[in-house]
Amino acid sequence: MVGLNNDTSGRFFPTTPNASCYYPSTGHEVALAGLVKALEFGEPFALLIGQPGLGKTLLAQILLQRLENPKAVAFLPHARFDNTLGLLKGILFDLGLSSVKQTAQELRMDLTEKLYESFAEHGPALIIQDEAHLLHPELLEEYRLIGNLETGGGRAAQVVLLSQPDILETLKKSYFESFRQRITFCPTLEPLGKYEAADYLIHHARIAQKLPGYFTESALEKLVSFSCGIPRILNQVGELSHQQVTQAGQNRLDLEHVQTAIELLKRPWLQVRENKEFDLLQNIDRVQGPEVRLLNHGELGRTA
Template sequence: MISLVPFLTLGARRQLAMNGLANLDLLNLFPSSPDPRAYYPATSHERVAQNILQDIANGNPFSLVLGDAGSGKTLLVQVLLERLAELPQVVFIQHGHFDSPDAILKAILFDLGIPHQGLTLADLRLLIADSLLNNFAQGGPTLIIQDEAHLLAHSVLEEYRLLGNLEAGRKRAAQIIFLAHPLMEITLTAPELVSLEQRLARNFLKPLEAIEAVDYLLFHGRLAGFLHPLFNQTQLNWILSKGKGVPRLLNHFARVVLQGRQDDQDSLDACRTSPSAHSSETLSWEGITGPEVRLLTKADWNQSAK
């Protein structure tokens, strides 16, 4: 039996995160794509956010955020960008399908709004160096965020290392944050990437613990101003077991339950129609109890809001 009483200290963080947010309707209660309005300040996510902010403040040229699919890497960066509004220039490369140095340099220049057609690789390098140094002179380093970094070719990662070496005085003209699946660790064992591997500050996004996963679901209900019980105990156990503490999976299975309710079906039966719901595993988090579980399953939300 797991008690949720010690975790009620997250209430203060929940309230801070909810300030200024518009209500979401039922269909958007658990969004399927990253939405900064619905960011939940999980312990692991906030720790990584603080580490990245510290890396930037210290002038570190490289940071690496590792997390499984659906762990919230992209959402975390979107929230970080709001906290880094004073940076002179931010480049966000949202995919990793680049197989050559010139391809990634063109993508960065495009995001910076700089014409680059018909240039050789040598010309591209000179142009981007000049642009980064100009940005630095106007106020500070350019922050380059590369999503899906585990998909990048080795030559592209090496090109990033060269960009991170670009100095302006004693500081770096560019700071680079890689977002990647843990498979990136295997990629970095390549001999030609040893120099980059040694300089990467690693940060790991961990799945939510069972208690925090319940709080995550409760947070989204509060965010939408939902005034009725969200799930019965069986449905809650099912969502937690299938979600495995991964935010995207928790959202998916919570939506399936709520969609079943909207369609006037038995919600747990609706869950079982989901292709990803079929599994022989038993529920591993049954028996979770405490005030926050009661809020999710049978408490009066009108009373709890007073």
């Protein structure tokens, strides 16, 4: 399996998904429980929805840690496949399998045979596809076919799709009616609430063995407000702020360090994110319901 690379740069905040730095927010744990349940129930598909920067890839890492000894795992970190042939080759490669077949149909048959053989020895293979919203319709159809592979003892493979919300519009098309019916677990990630965003920062300070009071209150409020609870932005501005502390030879991160970090980012699409109403006293918990189910008539509905 390739594609799950932990950050080893020694940064205060990681630049890539790093399971050792995972912060178990309420929303992430609820979504994770939904994915685990889908796999335990033998569902062919699970779909994790989230806007950019909310931690979908990291949650996939944690999912693999939570599962009981998954044997055959493929993690495809991108969806930039030109055609079905490229996708099938990618799955085979990441499962550690090889094939000399040259056409899509031959590769499909070869993959099917290898998945059945793997199931007999290890149980169902797990295929995780990141950036699933970028998959062409024919590639989504290929995943549907893979999810349909069954033996007398169960499914030969289960598929977890990690996607931005765009995929929901794609799946509403009548062409994907059969696909929709097979997705019963679709947890959604939301930005961190105010207190959890602040605790996320403190969590990273603990990992870096910083004192509990490393962040001043005004610094925390500014970091949380600027990020709107998006972990990736918390990482970016948090790391730049920490660098200001280090360069100044100081031992506390204060508001001035954060303001300097925001200026250094020089990214208008980030700077306009700052919301003055995003304070620590309002909307403590922005976590939405635990699951979104794709209803048979094609609409999206949230379950309690």
